Amino acid sequence: MIIEDKMKLEQKCSPVSVKEGEEIGVRLLHELRQSENGIGLAANQIGINKRVCVINVKEPIVLINPKIVEKSKEQFVFPEGCLSFPDSKVKTQRHQDIVVEADNHKGKLSFSANSKDINDAFECVCVQHEIDHLDGITMFDREFKSEPLVRGVNAPLKIGRNQRVTLTKGSQTKTLKYKKAEPMLETGWTLVK
Numbered sequence: 075m076i077i078e079d080k081m082k083l084e085q086k087c088s089p090v091s092v093k094e095g096e097e098i099g100v101r102l103l104h105e106l107r108q109s110e111n112g113i114g115l116a117a118n119q120i121g122i123n124k125r126v127c128v129i130n131v132k133e134p135i136v137l138i139n140p141k142i143v144e145k146s147k148e149q150f151v152f153p154e155g156c157l158s159f160p161d162s163k164v165k166t167q168r169h170q171d172i173v174v175e176a177d178n179h180k181g182k183l184s185f186s187a188n189s190k191d192i193n194d195a196f197e198c199v200c201v202q203h204e205i206d207h208l209d210g211i212t213m214f215d216r217e218f219k220s221e222p223l224v225r226g227v228n229a230p231l232k233i234g235r236n237q238r239v240t241l242t243k244g245s246q247t248k249t250l251k252y253k254k255a256e257p258m259l260e261t262g263w264t265l266v267k
């Protein structure tokens with residue numbers, strides 16, 4: 075049974091022993107395989123408020139007490155879904171590269187969306203999505219609102235040439251100095267912040 079109550083999913087999960095975490099991991103992978111198109115699941119989504127989540131994009135990965143220890147400044151926009159909100163799709167903004175530590179993995183785990191394989195992007199987003207669940211954060215909290223900025227309307231008339239701005243085009247985002255961004259506005263990029 076997958077919990078679809080947003081209030082319940084907004085509670086933080088508590089740390090767990092590796093032994094108990096492994097048992098929860100087995101249940102989560104089982105539950106995930108029952109779902110039609112799920113690629114990740116966190117323990118609180120099946121009513122267990124413990125810090126365990128699983129990801130199954132390229133291979134099954136169990137993370138017990140996971141922590142993101144490094145994240146890139148570069149972010150990208152990605153359409154996300156969630157087994158707890160089967161009818162919703164949200165465009166979110168996620169880090170392009172992350173490094174994760176978990177109690178059941180000796181080494182650090184690196185995930186990068188910066189590759190030609192779309193599965194790498196799915197996996198990298200999924201890890202961030204599931205770790206968020208353990209902190210009571212849902213994809214709705216990461217929504218990327220791409221309301222275009224129009225100078226003099228919802229943005230200052232004058233933007234400093236060295237001021238950093240964010241541009242979006244399709245699923246890509248870039249943050250760079252305005253003097254470099256300005257010519258891109260002619261090629262389909264939109265200013266968002």
Ligand SMILES: [Zn+2]
Nearest residue numbers: 155156157158
């Ligand atoms: Zn989810």
